[in-house]
Amino acid sequence: MVAFIAIGLILIGMPHPVASEMSSANYQIYADSVQNGGGYQAAGSFILQDTSGELSSGYSSSSIYEIRAGYQYMERGYLSFDISDESLDLGTLSTSSVNIASTTITIGTDSSTGYSLSVTGVSGSSITDVADGAVTAGQEEYGYAALGSDSLIIGDTAVATGTIIASYDGETNASNIELGFKASKSASTAVGDYAQSISFAAAANI
Amino acid sequence: MGPLKQQISVAPGSADQTAIVSIVNSSNTKRKYALKVLGAKQSADGAIIYGSGMNIAESWVVAKDKYVELAPGQAKEVVFEINVPNDAKAGSYYLGLTAEQTSLKSEKSIGVGGQIISVLVLQVAGMVQESLIITETTVPRSIVGNKWPFTFSILNNGAASVPVDVNISARNWLGHIVVDQKVISEAMLLPGAARKYGGEIKVKNFNLPGPYEFQYKIKYGLTGQTAVATKTVWYFPPCSIFLILIIIIAIVGVAKNQKKKM
Numbered sequence: 151m152v153a154f155i156a157i158g159l160i161l162i163g164m165p166h167p168v169a170s171e172m173s174s175a176n177y178q179i180y181a182d183s184v185q186n187g188g189g190y191q192a193a194g195s196f197i198l199q200d201t202s203g204e205l206s207s208g209y210s211s212s213s214i215y216e217i218r219a220g221y222q223y224m225e226r227g228y229l230s231f232d233i234s235d236e237s238l239d240l241g242t243l244s245t246s247s248v249n250i251a252s253t254t255i256t257i258g259t260d261s262s263t264g265y266s267l268s269v270t271g272v273s274g275s276s277i278t279d280v281a282d283g284a285v286t287a288g289q290e291e292y293g294y295a296a297l298g299s300d301s302l303i304i305g306d307t308a309v310a311t312g313t314i315i316a317s318y319d320g321e322t323n324a325s326n327i328e329l330g331f332k333a334s335k336s337a338s339t340a341v342g343d344y345a346q347s348i349s350f351a352a353a354a355n356i
Numbered sequence: 357m358g359p360l361k362q363q364i365s366v367a368p369g370s371a372d373q374t375a376i377v378s379i380v381n382s383s384n385t386k387r388k389y390a391l392k393v394l395g396a397k398q399s400a401d402g403a404i405i406y407g408s409g410m411n412i413a414e415s416w417v418v419a420k421d422k423y424v425e426l427a428p429g430q431a432k433e434v435v436f437e438i439n440v441p442n443d444a445k446a447g448s449y450y451l452g453l454t455a456e457q458t459s460l461k462s463e464k465s466i467g468v469g470g471q472i473i474s475v476l477v478l479q480v481a482g483m484v485q486e487s488l489i490i491t492e493t494t495v496p497r498s499i500v501g502n503k504w505p506f507t508f509s510i511l512n513n514g515a516a517s518v519p520v521d522v523n524i525s526a527r528n529w530l531g532h533i534v535v536d537q538k539v540i541s542e543a544m545l546l547p548g549a550a551r552k553y554g555g556e557i558k559v560k561n562f563n564l565p566g567p568y569e570f571q572y573k574i575k576y577g578l579t580g581q582t583a584v585a586t587k588t589v590w591y592f593p594p595c596s597i598f599l600i601l602i603i604i605i606a607i608v609g610v611a612k613n614q615k616k617k618m
Contacts, residue, residue: 227360230382231472236457238466253468261360270394270406270471314403331466346466351394353452353473354360356404356544 229265230258231352243335245288252330255350257322263355264319267327271349272311277339279308285332290339298327306332309348319355357455361475368480369442375417377474378433379455381426389455391419391434396450398549406452406473413449413478416440446482447515448547450475486577487514490585491550495570498590500597502561507554508572512545518577520545524557527569535559565596
C-alpha cells in the first residue's frame with residue numbers, strides 16, 4: 151500500500167508532456183504547460199509567472215532551427231514601428247541653401263535576430279537624385295541622410311526601392327533612425343511642384 | 357505586429373490553410389491599415405529585400421480583408437488565405453505579410469509611410485534538391501606578405517534555402533597546408549539568392565615561396581553537400597623580394613666589372 155502511494159506521488163510530481171496551442175472563435179491560448187509547480191502571482195506592481203518541473207526547457211538555435219522549449223521560452227514575438235512625422239514639407243527651394251525636412255522612425259522588437267528597415271516603394275515626382283554623396287546648395291539634387299546607431303546609409307543617398315536603411319542584430323526596445331530629406335536647386339532647375347510618397351518597411355531578420 | 361516569422365507546410369493544390377497575424381494600433385488615433393503580400397529576395401550582401409513581383413508565391417497568399425481599421429490601443433487578428441496551385445514546385449517560398457498605414461499621400465512635398473512585415477515561409481511539399489554553385493572566385497596572381505585577400509560568389513540554384521559553411525585553405529608545392537580557416541559559418545542562402553563574400557586570411561610569417569593551391573570548400577544544405585573551387589597563387593615572402601634585389605644588384609655589379617675589364 152505504501153509502495154502504491156509512493157508511486158502515485160511520484161507520478162503526480164512528474165512533469166507531463168501535455169502542452170499545446172488551443173483556440174476557438176473567442177479565445178486563443180498560445181502557450182500552456184502542465185508541470186509540478188509555479189503559477190501566476192501578483193502583488194502591487196510586481197507580477198510573478200513562474201514554472202517548475204519542466205523537462206529540457208531552454209532556448210537553442212542555429213541558422214536552420216530555433217527551439218524554444220518550455221513555457222517560459224514560448225513567445226510569438228513582436229515588431230513595432232512608429233513614424234514621428236508622416237508629411238514633410240521641403241518648402242520653396244533656392245539656389246543659395248539646402249532645404250531639409252526630417253522625420254524619425256522608431257522600431258522595437260523582441261526578435262533575437264533583430265530587424266531591418268528598407269525602402270519598399272517610391273512614387274511621385276522629384277528633382278535629380280543626389281549621386282555624389284552630398285546634397286549641395288546651388289546644384290539640383292535631392293536625397294536623404296539616415297542618422298542613428300543602426301543606420302547603414304553613409305552621406306546623402308537617393309531615394310530608391312530596395313535600399314536597406316538600417317539593421318540591428320538583436321532585441322531592441324526603441325531604435326531611432328532620423329531621416330533627413332534634403333533638396334537643392336540650380337539656376338536651371340525647371341520650375342514646378344514636386345511630391346513624393348515613400349514606403350518604409352520593417353521586418354525581423356531571418 | 358506578431359508573429360515575426362511563421363513557417364507553414366502546404367501541399368500543391370492545397371486551399372485550406374491560413375496564416376494569422378496580430379496587429380495592434382499603438383498610436384492614439386484611429387488608424388486604417390491596408391493588408392498586402394510582398395515577395396522577398398536576398399541581396400548579394402545577404403539582406404532580405406521585400407517588394408512586389410519578386411516571388412511567384414505572392415499570388416498564392418491573399419488577405420481575407422483588404423483593410424483593417426483599429427481604434428487607439430485596439431488589437432486584431434487578420435487572416436491571410438493560402439491557395440497553392442496544383443503545379444506549384446516543391447521548395448521554400450519567402451513572403452512578407454504586411455500592414456501598411458493608409459492615407460499617407462502627402463499634402464506637402466514628401467509623404468512617408470510605414471509597412472510592418474510578418475515573414476511567412478511557405479514550404480511546398482514534394483521532392484526538393486539542394487543545389488549550390490560557386491560562380492566566381494578571385495585571388496591575386498601573386499602575393500607578398502601574410503594577409504591573403506580573396507572574394508567568391510555563390511548561387512543557390514535549388515528550390516530550398518540552405519545553410520552554408522565556407523572553409524578556405526592554402527597548400528604549398530610540397531603539399532603542406534599552411535592555412536585552413538572557416539570564413540563563413542551557418543549563413544542562410546535563400547532559393548535563387550546569389551551572394552558575394554570577400555575578406556582576407558592570415559598565414560604565418562615564414563612560408564616557402566612558390567605556387568600555392570588556394571581552395572574554397574563550401575559545405576551546404578541539410579544533406580551536407582560540398583562544392584569546391586581552387587585557384588593558384590604565387591607567394592613571395594617579403595625576405596625573398598630582398599634576396600631578389602640583392603641578386604639583381606650583384607648581377608649588375610658583375611656585368612659592370614666585366615665591362616671595365618674589357
